[in-house]
Amino acid sequence: MMRIALPRGRLGAWLDRPAGRLVAAALALAVLAAPIGLVGDSLANLALIGDDFFYAAEARDWPTLCVYLLVPHNTHVVPLFRLWTYLLVQLAGRLANLQSTLATGSYVGLVVAMLAVGHFVARETGRTVLGLAAMAGLGITSVIEPAVVWYSAGQALWAGTAILGALLAAQAWRARGHWWWLALLVLGGVAAPAFWSGGLAAGPAVAAYLWADGRPRCRRVALALLVVGAAAMLLVVALSRRQINETGLIWERHPELPPRPIQAVLLTAQAIPEALILGNLGIDAALTASQGVVFTLALAAAWYGTRRGRGWPTPLEAAGAAVVLASFLLTYYFRGNFSFDSLRTLGWYYTIPQVGAMVFAAAWWAGLDSTATAAKPAPPHPLTRREALAVLTLAAALLVVHQPRLQRRAIAAAPPLTPWEREEFPIPELQYLRARYFASEHAARQHRFLIRLDRARQVALRRGIGRQEIGRVFGRVEAPGMPMQDEHYDALTLLSLPEHGTETNP
Secondary structure (H helix, E strand, O other), rough: OOOOOOOOOHHHHHOOOOOOOHHHHHHHHHHHHHOOOHHHHHOOOOOOOOHHHHHHOOOOOHHHHHOOOOOEEOOOHHHHHHHHHHHHHHHHHHHHHHHHHHHHHHHHHHHHHHHHHHHHHHHHHEEHHHHHHHHHHHHOOOOOOOHHHHOOOOHHHHHHHHHHHHHHHHHHHHHHOOOOHHHHHHHHHHHHHHHOOHHHHHOOOOOOHHOOOOOOOHHHHHHHHHHHHHHHHHHHHHHHHHHHHHOHHHHHHOOOOOOOOHHHHHHHHHHHHHHHHHHOOOOOOOOHHHHHHHHHHHHHHHHHHOOOOOOOOOHHHHHHHHHHHHHHHHHHHHOOOOOOHHOOOOHHHHHHHHHHHHHHHHHHHHHHHOHHHHOOOOOOOOOOOHHHHHHHHHHHHHHHHHHHHHHHHHHHHHOOOHHHHHHOOOOOHHHHHHHHHHHHHHHHHHHHHHHHHHHHHHHHHHHHHHHHHHHHHHHOOOOOOOOOOOOOOOHHHHHOOOOOOOOOOO
């Protein structure tokens, strides 16, 4: 691995000594906790928004979950995400606890994803420091913040974690060759789209990883996985075909845009530098399609120029690149009837590509070591003190770089400033405090409403009143933050009550 040049002597010798397992474990915990510095305020003031209400209502009890388990939502068939939501709803117990429970569940999802990418990278490269760096790059960033602070968007993060699980199984099979690792590989590949349709990138990612190995048995499995992945995609489309046909956004036509396949490539070329390069540097930039193509080609040329004639990409490089490209191309093919300006704010689309970007970046860095050899995955070397300091520096730098970007997002999400407020809050720091106040007040208002719903449920259970009877008396009950466009859902759908009660006059 490339080393930072330091004067030879006692300091250099001390830095090159092993840091020890306790230090490595403490550093890993620090990296896992560091994202709280970026998303802690948002999670502390988490309020249910949009799809959160639908998923929570459709997982309010076991019979309801069974009804909706395979029902598409926004064209996504996500049984595993529905099961995860059901578990969190049951752990919450009362609706008053739902906000904090979903916030905890979102952060747990981030921690699991960070651990998965760290373990995969560390074993593949044989370097603990690269695993920790990949963990930091995935979690301490503004790129995937929407998938952490909005519960429903977290399904993209869980899909990315399932892709990593499939890659971990493929990694173990490469090293050990036991058939049960192949079974776990297939299980991970199936689990990924069961969290979110973007998880269909699992098939191409694992296939690319095994193909780059070069051995015939690995390539045979890679070809089989491509067939299985294509079948899985057809199954998802078949299950969602009615919702796809009824979703007008998918079929909107804009004559000024090129055909979907070409537009998907252009959108991917634009998203890679804007979201994954500049975004990971904390820079908000709106590139044009031509600028995106130039940046992406320059990145590919820079990577190729550092390979020094090493032939095929390494399995780690192939896996990371495949995750990025397959996820973006799949997503933007279905959204290829829109310009990038219309899709830029859909930040959860960057979650799975961010996973691939961290894998690819770690592989690229490892490949810069001229002494590296293409060995099978193995337990990583112990962390040195020098490497521990490097990871700490990286984590601190990421916190500093991304905090201003998240503050700008919070300010933009708050209600517009009135002329009087512009005079009272002239600087971004004060505007950010104002934005936090509005977010906390909205969450508190929603929390008070959920407490009242809990009390209503207790009264209804005591008196044998069902949801339909309550609806006939009170009509549509609206919750703070609940979308109003769906007439089939209101706050009463959150209540775990019989549809019909024993009394008809509340």
